[in-house]
Amino acid sequence: MSDFEVVTTQLTYEADGVVSVRLERPDGAPLPAWEPGAHVDLVLPVGITRQYSLIESPPDFSSYKVAVLQQRNSRGGSEYVHVFLRPGQRVAVGAPRNHFALDDAPAYLFLGGGIGITPLLSMARAASERGRDYALHYGGRSLRSMAYRDELRAAHGDALTLWPGETTGPLPLDELLRERADGALLYCCGPEAMLAAVAEAAARNGWPQQDVRFERFAPTVHEHGPDLPVTVLARRSGVELLVQEDESVLDGLLRAGVGIGSSCRSGICGACQTTVLEGEPDHRDDILSAAQRDAGDTMMPCVSRARGDRLVLDV
Known part of the structure; x- marks a missing residue:
């Protein structure tokens, strides 16, 4: 599905530097359905495209809601939303993509840092609605910077713990990961330093790698050999x-x-995911699981290349 036009119907400041944006189709028609963990491309009038996690939609999918953190040293997307975007302005949105899907499990541990809380909002809501055991730990610089904290308190009660760094320090990861409910999955989104620390703590505390799921805002550095020409x-x-x-x-x-199609060009959004018909990909993305990499039948051509001199792609 190609991009479609939507209208900005509401902007709400949720915390210091965080604004939520509600989007609807001009004709009021339903938007494409999505599942927890999905994100969309927001194509701004100045031609900038950025990816944002979907936070909520009503049951009829008549609107989308995303949240944008103002980053003054960014490439301009967040600054445009905060400074120039206004209700009534039309923008384009891409169809939802989900490479951070909430798999069914008897229990969940959700860890969010800063604006990384956004994909976890719908996940925690789904876990609650499904009657699953879950805990949501939300870290931030201060309470003032932590969006949706009151909404989360009302919805999740004792399942939620806030960790405003200026008073509590960082999340005590070893303490949180030491005990794991049978079959529990861990979902984490936040700054890269937090994700690296969670990965190390999860390994130390015996969490199987396949049960620890991350969503990243920036690509990681992948070791690889020299880039060579490939047919x-x-x-x-x-x-x-x-x-x-x-x-x-x-x-x-x-x-x-x-x-x-393409969007991030850094291997974190999945817009360019392509089926591999022949050849062995040299994976350098941050989306595919170990099993998907081993299967070798799909790749992200924005960053990945070939372990050989030839690839045949289904495009």
């Missing part, structure tokens, strides 16, 4: 090209006129 056949398009060592597979395909 790529876009089978459906009937185009064969040589991708040079100084360009990505995605850029090579676009240069050759092969239509393929």
Whole structure:
């Protein structure tokens, strides 16, 4: 599904530097359905595209709600939303994508840091509605910076613990991860330093790697060999090209006129995910699981290349 036009119907300041944006179709028609953990591309009038987690929709999906943290040193997306976006302004939104899906489990541990609370809002709500055991721990610089804290208190009661760093210090990860309910899954979203600390604490405390799920705002650094030229056949398009060592597979395909969607260009959004028909991908994304990487039948051509000199892609 291509991008579609929506109207900004409401902007609400939720905390220091955090504004929520409600979006509706101009004709009032329902928006595409989504599941907890999904995000959308928001295409701003100045041509900037950014990804934001979906927070809520009414049962008829007549609107979407996202939250945007103002980042003054960003590439301009958050600054535009905070300074220029107004109710009534039209923007474009992409169809929901979900690479942080809430798998069914008997229990959950949710860890959110700062604006990383946003995908966990719908997850905790779903866990509560399903009658699952869960705990939500939310860390931030201060209470003033922690969006939705009152809403979360009302909805989750004792299942919620707030950790405003200026008074509590950081989340006590070893304490939180030491005891694990049978079959529990851990979902975590926040700054990269927090995610790295959670990964280390989870390993120390015996959490299986496949039961620890992360969503990232920025790509991690993946070790790999030198980038070499690779021949790529876009089978459906009937185009064969040589991708040079100084360009990505995605850029090579676009240069050759092969239509393929993209957004973040850093391996964290999944917009360019492509089926691999032949060849072995050299995965450098932050989306695919270990099992998906081992299967080798899909890749993110914005960052990943080939373990060999040829790939055949279903584009």
